[in-house]
Amino acid sequence: MEITRRLFSYSNAISLHVPGHHGYSIGSLQLPIHHDMTEITGLDDYHHAEEVIADSQRNLSRSEQYEARYLVNGTTVGILSVIYAHKKKSHKKVAIMRNAHKSVFNALDLTGTEAIILPMTVSDKINQYVGIDELNIKAKPELDDVDIAVLTYPNYYGETFDIKGAIDFFHGQGIEVLVDEAHGAHFDISPQFPTSSLNDGADYIVQSYHKTLPALTMGSVIHMNKNSLLLKEVYDYLAILQTSSPSYLILSSLEQAHEFYSHYNDEVFHEKRQALLHALRHFEVIEVQDPLKVVLKKSGYSGEELKTLLEEQEIYIELSNYDSILLVLPLWHEGDTYPFNELLRRLKRIGLEDREPLELPHPLNVNEGVYSPVKGGYQEVLLEEGVGQRVYHALIPYPPGIPYVLPGERLSEAHVKVLSAYQNVHGIIDGKITIIDER
Ligand SMILES: Cc1ncc(COP(=O)(O)O)c(C=O)c1O
Structure with missing residues (x-):
């Protein structure tokens, strides 16, 4: 009963984190446990929706131009499905940003797809990746070999960039755009909030409703432009990659979150x-x-x-x-x-003291590059011993789940210093990382 006991120990906790229902205190979610049901008569088949789920999904659409679908395996499965669909139809590459979520890298690895990494801008305020350095991509011949771009908008910290300019730029090159709007499900909720890339003609947009709206964890939504090239294939992969036992509790929470979104003051x-x-x-x-x-x-x-x-x-x-x-x-x-x-x-009750500033953290790598799924063997070494070596598994502080060092990149002393400041880094187990075996 370890998990259950531990969960009960947070009864006095105050949440300034996801999920967006903040301990069931936001929205007025109605989720009695007996609504955890299956496809009995009168309910619908999620993977072949024709009745209540189909009706609900029609209301979910935020624009005439888009079809919307509930996702019960998070934004992760929306991203995986679009990249699988792309691979099914095309031999071309994907363009990605350095702050792509690990699900993007996982999809590239699973489908054996190469990506070009776009040159990035970093925010002055908080030193995080934020957008694309458009000045540096305008004349890129490498884009001739790309037919889909995956853009992270906003970044994890809520910073935005000129997404319309970026979408227009890629469309001008004949490149479709998937926007990972995991952190923007609430965009457009009122004029004081940023706007969604739905307004800017993105082809596929995936939003983690559970992160900022009052929905259950794993509840997300994909919006697909009715003219997008991979529409049919994306539906096929959503059926393949998601559970065959979708949770009605998640679906109902998504529907209620959407109602909340539509009437928010x-x-x-x-x-x-x-x-x-x-x-x-x-x-x-x-x-x-x-x-x-x-x-x-x-x-x-x-x-x-x-x-x-x-x-x-x-x-x-x-x-x-x-x-x-x-x-x-x-x-x-x-x-x-x-x-x-x-x-x-x-x-x-919190007391803070005056202190000398910390040393500035290592500047982020903003360069363009290429991401190829890494093949071959690996060795395990202590993090500090890996300096100068090319890493095998990405090193990903979690959260935010954005790779800090990509597979194939060389580890530096500065990387080690920054990574040591995180408590949980995927890719480091018992102080050890994996490096490409180049012996
Ligand atoms: C930028 C970004 N994209 C995608 C995801 C995956 O979203 P989900 O948890 O809904 O699968 C996350 C999760 O943290 C994220 O930060």
């Missing part, structure tokens, strides 16, 4: 957000384009230390990194049951 949200930012004034508060995301820093403190200070008050955040932490705010609304006043009380 953001007045209470902005009032509470202002009150929260005031309560956080002893931190360095960094606001990004998406008001739902807040980054906190404090001179001389590592992200891990800041996270611990909050956890001592049983406030749990989305992630910590080298020198900052990320909060995902709830979409507060009239009548929500989120313990907001208690959050303010707990924040008041």
